[in-house]
Amino acid sequence: MKIKAAVTHANAEPFQIETVDLEEPKAGEILVKIAACGICHTDEATQHEQVPTPLPAVLGHEGAGIVEKVGEGVTEFKKGDRVGFSFAFCGHCDNCHTAHVASCEHFNDINFGGVLRDGTSRLSQNGETLSMFFGQSAFAEYAVVDADCAIKVEDDSIDLGIVAPLGCGIQTGAGTVLNFLKPEFGSSIVVFGCGAVYFAAGLKPHSLRAGGRASGQAL
Ligand SMILES: [Zn+2]
Numbered sequence: 030m031k032i033k034a035a036v037t038h039a040n041a042e043p044f045q046i047e048t049v050d051l052e053e054p055k056a057g058e059i060l061v062k063i064a065a066c067g068i069c070h071t072d073e074a075t076q077h078e079q080v081p082t083p084l085p086a087v088l089g090h091e092g093a094g095i096v097e098k099v100g101e102g103v104t105e106f107k108k109g110d111r112v113g114f115s116f117a118f119c120g121h122c123d124n125c126h127t128a129h130v131a132s133c134e135h136f137n138d139i140n141f142g143g144v145l146r147d148g149t150s151r152l153s154q155n156g157e158t159l160s161m162f163f164g165q166s167a168f169a170e171y172a173v174v175d176a177d178c179a180i181k182v183e184d185d186s187i188d189l190g191i192v193a194p195l196g197c198g199i200q201t202g203a204g205t206v207l208n209f210l211k212p213e214f215g216s217s218i219v220v221f222g223c224g225a226v227y228f229a230a231g232l233k234p235h236s237l238r239a240g241g242r243a244s245g246q247a248l
C-alpha cells in the first residue's frame with residue numbers, strides 16, 4: 030500500500046515527507062494506523078549515522094495507533110484495537126526466554142539492522158528497499174510491527190499521544206529507577222536531564238504505582 034512517511038535519505042539530511050510502499054503484515058505481524066509517535070534522541074542519532082541503521086530509512090520508535098489489519102496467526106489483536114508498541118526482540122534466545130527481552134541476543138540486528146525478525150523490510154520506495162527502525166518505523170501514516178511488541182490500550186480515555194513515548198523514553202526512565210536503582214524508602218536520587226526519560230525517572234515511585242502504569246505493565 031502507498032503511505033506517507035518521513036524518509037531519512039542520507040547523513041544529517043532533514044526528514045522528507047514522501048510517498049513510500051508498505052507491504053502487508055506477514056504472519057505474526059499487525060498493520061497499525063499511527064496516531065502518534067514520540068521523537069527520541071536515538072532517532073536524531075540515526076539521522077546523523079551515529080547508529081548503524083543503513084540509510085535511507087524511515088525512523089520513529091515510539092509509535093501508538095489503531096490496528097488496521099492482522100497477519101496470519103495473530104489472535105490477540107483485531108481491527109480497531111488501540112495499541113502502543115516498543116522495541117523488537119527475537120522471542121527465542123535465552124534472554125528472551127527469561128523475560129529479559131531488552132537484552133535480546135539479536136537486539137541490534139532487528140532494531141538497528143533495518144529489518145524485521147525475518148530479515149526483510151516492509152518498506153520500499155521506487156523499488157529501493159528502505160530500512161525499518163526498531164521493528165516499527167513509526168514516522169509514518171501506517172506501520173507493520175510484530176504483534177509481540179505491541180500492547181493493547183484497554184482504557185479508551187488514555188490519549189495515544191501519551192501512550193507513544195512509553196515505547197522508549199518513559200520505560201527507559203521509569204525502568205532504570207524502579208527496576209535497577211531500586212532506591213530504598215527515605216533515600217534520595219538526583220535525575221539530570223529533560224524529556225520523557227527525565228520526567229519518567231523523576232516521578233515518585235508511588236505516583237507510578239498509583240496509576241498502575243509503570244514500565245512493562247499493560248495499560
Ligand atoms: Zn528511544
Ligand SMILES: [Zn+2]
Binds near residue numbers: 118122125133134135
Ligand atoms: Zn531474543
